[in-house]
Amino acid sequence: MAKIHVMDEILANKIAAGEVVEKCASVVKELVENSIDAGSTEIKVELKEAGTKEIKVVDNGIGMDKEDAVTAFARHATSKIIDEDDLFNITTLGFRGEALASIASVSKVVLLTSTGNVGTKVVINGGKLEENVPFETIKGTSITVSDLFYNTPARLKHMKSLYTELANIVDYMNKIALSHTDIRFTLINNGNVLLKTDGSSNMLKVIHSIFGYDVTKKMLALKGENDDYIVEGYTSLPEVHRSNKNGIITLVNGRVVHNTQIIRTINDSYHSYKPDNRYPITILNITVDPHIIDVNIHPTKMDIKFSKIEELCLLITNIIHDVISTKTLIPEIEVKDEEPLVNSDIVYEKPKYVEQTLDLSRVEEKEEAKVETLFKEIDEPIKLEIRERLPELYPIGLVHGTYIICENEIGMYLIDQHAAKERINYEKVLNALANPVHEVTSLLFPVTIELSNNEYIVLKQNMNILTDMGFKIEEFGINSIIVKEHPTWLPVGNEDLAIRKVVEMVVNLEHNFKLERFRDSLAALMACKMSIKANTMITKEEMEHLIDDLRQCNNPFNCPHGRPTLVKFTNYDLEKLFKRSGF
Numbered sequence: 307m308a309k310i311h312v313m314d315e316i317l318a319n320k321i322a323a324g325e326v327v328e329k330c331a332s333v334v335k336e337l338v339e340n341s342i343d344a345g346s347t348e349i350k351v352e353l354k355e356a357g358t359k360e361i362k363v364v365d366n367g368i369g370m371d372k373e374d375a376v377t378a379f380a381r382h383a384t385s386k387i388i389d390e391d392d393l394f395n396i397t398t399l400g401f402r403g404e405a406l407a408s409i410a411s412v413s414k415v416v417l418l419t420s421t422g423n424v425g426t427k428v429v430i431n432g433g434k435l436e437e438n439v440p441f442e443t444i445k446g447t448s449i450t451v452s453d454l455f456y457n458t459p460a461r462l463k464h465m466k467s468l469y470t471e472l473a474n475i476v477d478y479m480n481k482i483a484l485s486h487t488d489i490r491f492t493l494i495n496n497g498n499v500l501l502k503t504d505g506s507s508n509m510l511k512v513i514h515s516i517f518g519y520d521v522t523k524k525m526l527a528l529k530g531e532n533d534d535y536i537v538e539g540y541t542s543l544p545e546v547h548r549s550n551k552n553g554i555i556t557l558v559n560g561r562v563v564h565n566t567q568i569i570r571t572i573n574d575s576y577h578s579y580k581p582d583n584r585y586p587i588t589i590l591n592i593t594v595d596p597h598i599i600d601v602n603i604h605p606t607k608m609d610i611k612f613s614k615i616e617e618l619c620l621l622i623t624n625i626i627h628d629v630i631s632t633k634t635l636i637p638e639i640e641v642k643d644e645e646p647l648v649n650s651d652i653v654y655e656k657p658k659y660v661e662q663t664l665d666l667s668r669v670e671e672k673e674e675a676k677v678e679t680l681f682k683e684i685d686e687p688i689k690l691e692i693r694e695r696l697p698e699l700y701p702i703g704l705v706h707g708t709y710i711i712c713e714n715e716i717g718m719y720l721i722d723q724h725a726a727k728e729r730i731n732y733e734k735v736l737n738a739l740a741n742p743v744h745e746v747t748s749l750l751f752p753v754t755i756e757l758s759n760n761e762y763i764v765l766k767q768n769m770n771i772l773t774d775m776g777f778k779i780e781e782f783g784i785n786s787i788i789v790k791e792h793p794t795w796l797p798v799g800n801e802d803l804a805i806r807k808v809v810e811m812v813v814n815l816e817h818n819f820k821l822e823r824f825r826d827s828l829a830a831l832m833a834c835k836m837s838i839k840a841n842t843m844i845t846k847e848e849m850e851h852l853i854d855d856l857r858q859c860n861n862p863f864n865c866p867h868g869r870p871t872l873v874k875f876t877n878y879d880l881e882k883l884f885k886r887s888g889f
């Protein structure tokens with residue numbers, strides 16, 4: 307019985323309007339989603355030259371009978387019943403009748419398929435049916451698309467570089483593997499395995515396949531819920547961060563969805579734990595009643611609107627805070643083994659695309675036990691124990707007036723004294739700003755500041771921000787002010803500069819002023835000015851004092867700019883460094 311129906315004309319046209327086969331990634335997406343729809347538990351994608359020469363997708367799905375095998379390439383054919391209102395509830399996105407015909411018109415397609423009985427072979431070349439014969443093959447479908455765009459040279463030129471093609475395909479495959487953890491996926495390019503998942507429904511294992519061992523071992527499990535949402539997944543330790551947002555992947559009810567506000571929330575949750583312009587690796591699945599989300603499906607991307615987005619963002623912020631605020635976050639300076647233990651990393655941070663050739667089976671066998679233990683550890687319920695986050699640290703000495711060397715029974719630590727002092731002062735100023743006690747210092751020599759006419763207007767409108775902080779300011783001639791008192795937390799010796807900076811910040815924050823953000827950047831700036839510079843010798847007592855103060859901080863591990871305040875060398879790593887451990 308034929309399973310493919312011709313799709314409702316109106317809907318088909320609607321979809322076709324935005325649908326063109328432009329990139330190899332679209333072709334891969336098309337074929338892989340067909341395989342998923344066919345109920346496959348194993349899908350293998352093999353590329354030659356990033357797919358520009360050949361794309362082959364093999365699955366173990368239900369296959370097609372000989373009638374469907376040809377109909378599949380007719381325009382507007384789809385095996386799915388699509389109801390526009392119900393697009394999100396169906397398990398698949400079906401825009402595909404159109405796309406398969408488009409692919410066949412610009413390439414050579416060989417289809418081998420079987421429902422378990424007699425199989426079928428179909429060959430279509432540049433849109434023309436060349437072959438349609440019975441063929442002996444196992445249940446499932448194998449489709450090979452070669453010389454994509456060969457008969458349309460203009461388009462071929464427009465195809466992006468191989469790097470971009472491959473990066474797009476890898477990105478797509480990663481996301482589809484995360485949304486279908488129960489399917490075994492393999493992605494191969496020119497014989498190199500780029501992704502291999504085991505279909506065990508374990509998301510952490512998929513994360514391991516995508517990001518490799520070194521990232522996976524620094525992932526933290528997350529879980530939390532409110533009345534409307536359940537959020538769970540994994541997020542990286544703050545020390546793991548990337549130059550782009552590609553590592554932040556959100557799923558809604560198991561489907562990868564892009565929502566800018568959620569991505570920003572995830573990144574902001576790490577504020578001051580890492581540089582703001584670097585991004586964590588976070589995979590979150592959000593479970594929600596489909597009725598309270600508004601899905602706008604476009605053939606190329608999926609946009610989603612949540613009702614109660616503020617509550618959802620608060621939930622995400624809280625669960626990330628809960629997990630990072632209970633951890634000791636001292637980056638370990640790891641001494642690498644000569645041979646990396648697991649080298650399945652696919653580093654695709656522009657501009658370098660390092661595709662490591664690896665022998666997965668060998669690595670898998672050797673490391674399986676180790677990886678399994680890791681998965682168990684990460685998935686252990688989060689312990690919210692109150693304990694000293696900073697271990698005992700005994701200062702030994704100072705290097706270049708900049709780094710304090712410390713020791714304890716675990717190993718050796720280096721503290722960046724400027725970064726540490728900056729963190730201490732930052733929290734002090736933030737605290738003073740949040741709880742003003744109006745301890746002010748009168749200036750012996752008041753500071754006059756001249757502004758432009760429009761700056762002056764902005765400042766006058768926002769004068770309360772300054773007076774609330776404890777500044778005493780009077781007008782002083784045309785477009786000028788005179789500052790007579792300032793709050794005591796201003797850095798001593800730098801008052802003049804600091805006052806100008808504060809006024810400047812108020813003037814520049816005119817648009818979309820957020821008091822919290824203003825306080826934060828002001829505190830970071832003041833902290834930097836107040837803190838000991840590098841190349842300053844301090845005594846051992848001063849070092850001990852600094853460590854004590856650091857211990858009192860909410861986050862003792864990073865300066866306000868997200869750089870580490872200290873790093874660790876374990877005894878084991880030190881031994882490895884000097885080849886003392888068992889090799």
Ligand code: ZN
Binds near residue numbers: 724
């Ligand atoms: Zn600084």
Ligand code: ZN
Binds near residue numbers: 725865866867868869
């Ligand atoms: Zn800093």
